[in-house]
Amino acid sequence: MTRLAIVESKLLLRDPVGLTIGLVPPVLTACFGYQEASMLVAIAVPGLVLLPARLVRYWKRGVLRGLATTPVRPISVLGAQVAVYVAVAVAGGTLAFGVVALGVIRQHV
């Protein structure tokens, strides 16, 4: 499963669109002052958009069928995906929090 997660992260880093969609919306939301909502966006975009889209693409193109021929367990495949997108959510949330914190500091200085 570790190997799967490593490979998945590499694939994500090679796909700038996916990463942009994961990281930019929470930061923008925070920039516009919606602090709580930015955290929601940081979690929802990877969880509700990126992860299902990736799984559907894998299913459609037979990637999952290929994996099913090997001894790897389906739960490991899913687990690796979830791990990668949890990392994206944490990264997006951290960036958004950074923006919020920056705003707070500015108000007080």
Next chain:
Amino acid sequence: MLAIEVANLRTRAGSTVTSFTVERGEIFGISGPSGAGKSATVECLAGLRRPGHGTVRVLGLDARHDGAELRRRVGIQLQHAELPGKLRVWEALDLYSSFYRQPADWRELLDAFGLSAWHDTPFAALTTVAKRWLAVALALAGDPEIAIFDELTAGLGPEDRHDTWSLVERVRNRGVTVVLVTRCSVEAEVVCDRVIAT
């Protein structure tokens, strides 16, 4: 010694009934028109599908119950299975090897199947024939006793087809029993030791 014993197999209600045996070290062909149930038959052999009716014994195991063990000991190249487009050839082999307890040396597979030149190429940029050869190498990643190839040469040009046939011969020379599914009866004649028509 028998590698595969199939008796009265019916993959779904109403399909034809097949029985055959495959010896170890053989290249065995299953040929027939589209929709005859060839793919379904080999998916039963690899533990991917439960046989609807009849008995399927592979390497002494019952395909109905020992699917997990079969996935470890049987390698299969499927007709409609791709890889993520940005996955590189060496990464695919490295990943598939990591699924097995005693994998084959993937670097050796890379050389043996003419893929060294494609080492860093992403899957999407491979030619059709290179994709097929990669599928063969991936089927062998777990050092299987039986390798199943489903329509390995479909859509290939004559020259690539000949190269692929010699590749199948090389797989057998490694001591692997080969089951080859094909619609092309010429291919079955040329490559296989024995052929069953469905």
